[in-house]
Amino acid sequence: MANLHFFYGTMGAAKSTKLIQDRYNFIQNGTRVYVIKPKTDRHPEPKITTRIGLECPAAIHEKLNVDKLREIPDFAISAVVLVDEVQFFSAPDIDALVTLxxxxxxxxxxxxxxxxxxxxxxxxxxxxxxxxxxxxELPVSCQMPGCQNLANHHLRYDSNGTVIRNGDAICVDDGRVKYMSVCRTCYDKALGHHR
Ligand SMILES: [Zn+2]
Incomplete structure (x- = not known):
């Protein structure tokens, strides 16, 4: 069980930065690492990039299949698997990771x-x-000005700065929408939620 880890956080919580740092540390001690990213329209290149300029190569997989992965030479020699943007995989893909x-x-x-x-x-x-x-958990502060809570929710805004309600869970970031990582209190306030 201890061989399966999930580093989670909101947008801007430096999740990919953490992955690149972990990869670097493994490589430094001689461990072979295989990096996976899901197939998305937004980032089609076989690499992971971060907003602070770090990047590393990554193999793009639409689905995770144990037998197919084990046929890949780079995978076969690796002892560690790092999976970026894991939320875009499916529950059966997670079962494949459990098997690995x-x-x-x-x-x-x-x-x-x-x-x-x-x-x-x-x-x-x-x-x-x-x-x-x-x-x-990879903690990050709520982005609402003046708030000192930690962020654990996301707000989505349109190009006019109006918060979008009841949108799709996954929305392509095509420049027309903007996300903000916020705490639950700021999330409820922005959406007018009363629990
Ligand atoms: Zn807040």
Whole structure:
């Protein structure tokens, strides 16, 4: 169980930065690392980039299949698997990661979002909790001016700066929408929620 980890946080919590740093540390001690990212329209290049300029190569996979992964030479020689944006995979993909950890004794580190803009768990993130992945929160402050709470929610704004309600869980970031990582109090206030 300890071979499966989930580093989670909101947008801006430096999840990909953490992945790149972890990869670097493994490589430094001679450990072979295989980095996976999901297939998305937003970032089609086979690499992970961060807003502070760090980047590393990554293999793009639409689905995770244990047998197919094990046929990949770079994968076969790796002892550690790092998965970026894990929330965009499916629950069966998480089961594949469990098999890699438990049956093939690989160390699997996942990085991603826990909840979407509608305050719902992503299916992959939910399944990581269900299967007992070791959870590690990457804390970041609420982005609302003057707030000192930690962020655990997301607000989505349109190009006019108006908060979008009841939108899709996953929305392509095409420049027309903007996300803000906020605390629950600021989320409720912005949406006019009364619990
Ligand atoms: Zn706040």
């Amino acid at each position: 950890a438990d049956t093939y004794k690989l160390r699997v580190f996942c990085y991603g979002l826990m909840v979407d803009v509608n305050e719902k768990l992503f299916p992959a993130s939910k399944h990581l909790i269900e299967v007992g992945a070791k959870l590690h």
